[in-house]
Amino acid sequence: MASNKILVIDDTTVVRVKVREMLPPGNFEVLEAKDGLEGFNFIRQEKLSLIMLDFLLPKMSGWEVFQQVQAQPELRKIPLVIMSGRKEEVTEKIPEPFEYFEFLGKPFDQKQLINAIKSAMAKAKQPRSEQVPVAAVATNGTVATIAVKNGTAATSTIANTTVVTSETEVAASAEVNALNEKIVTMQAEIDGLKKQLAQVVTFIKQKFK
Numbered sequence: 001m002a003s004n005k006i007l008v009i010d011d012t013t014v015v016r017v018k019v020r021e022m023l024p025p026g027n028f029e030v031l032e033a034k035d036g037l038e039g040f041n042f043i044r045q046e047k048l049s050l051i052m053l054d055f056l057l058p059k060m061s062g063w064e065v066f067q068q069v070q071a072q073p074e075l076r077k078i079p080l081v082i083m084s085g086r087k088e089e090v091t092e093k094i095p096e097p098f099e100y101f102e103f104l105g106k107p108f109d110q111k112q113l114i115n116a117i118k119s120a121m122a123k124a125k126q127p128r129s130e131q132v133p134v135a136a137v138a139t140n141g142t143v144a145t146i147a148v149k150n151g152t153a154a155t156s157t158i159a160n161t162t163v164v165t166s167e168t169e170v171a172a173s174a175e176v177n178a179l180n181e182k183i184v185t186m187q188a189e190i191d192g193l194k195k196q197l198a199q200v201v202t203f204i205k206q207k208f209k
Contacts, residue, residue: 005046007031009039010054022110036060046076056085063093071178079124080117
């Protein structure tokens with residue numbers, strides 16, 4: 001069984017096959033996802049050695065997948081290569097320099113692919129300085145944004161109300177809220193698909209009676 005699992009998330013079959021064929025022979029297992037939602041499910045379920053993520057994807061964009069991965073400490077440790085045919089699409093959301101992932105422009109050759117993977121693995125090992133923005137509601141409905149960095153809580157005073165938040169509480173709250181929202185959305189989608197499938201099956205049965 002392959003010990004290194006590489007996930008390629010791209011809606012283009014040619015790109016997924018290209019990555020698989022360009023990887024050097026070795027103890028690799030390449031997993032493929034054709035959209036962001038399928039890819040993120042793989043990320044949560046599998047123990048991955050590398051993620052290759054297209055930035056423009058159906059169902060759940062590469063940017064949304066990136067945000068979900070970064071919100072969870074265990075997932076953001078996985079080496080990440082973001083792919084795009086237009087680098088400006090990425091830099092609009094994530095300004096350079098890219099500290100914790102590697103960018104790979106399309107189209108690419110084998111040498112560029114291998115170099116991007118090596119760079120992503122090196123960047124994933126770098127220590128991070130955590131900075132988590134949090135919105136706290138103060139008096140009169142005013143919203144104060146607090147940034148927590150390097151374990152130090154920042155304070156913001158609005159309308160004589162001071163808010164102090166620890167890094168651990170901030171990170172945990174943000175992760176839980178994001179996951180709960182995603183679970184609700186996914187469950188609604190699943191329920192909708194089940195309902196549609198049941199209607200189709202009923203319709204077919206009636207037609208063939």
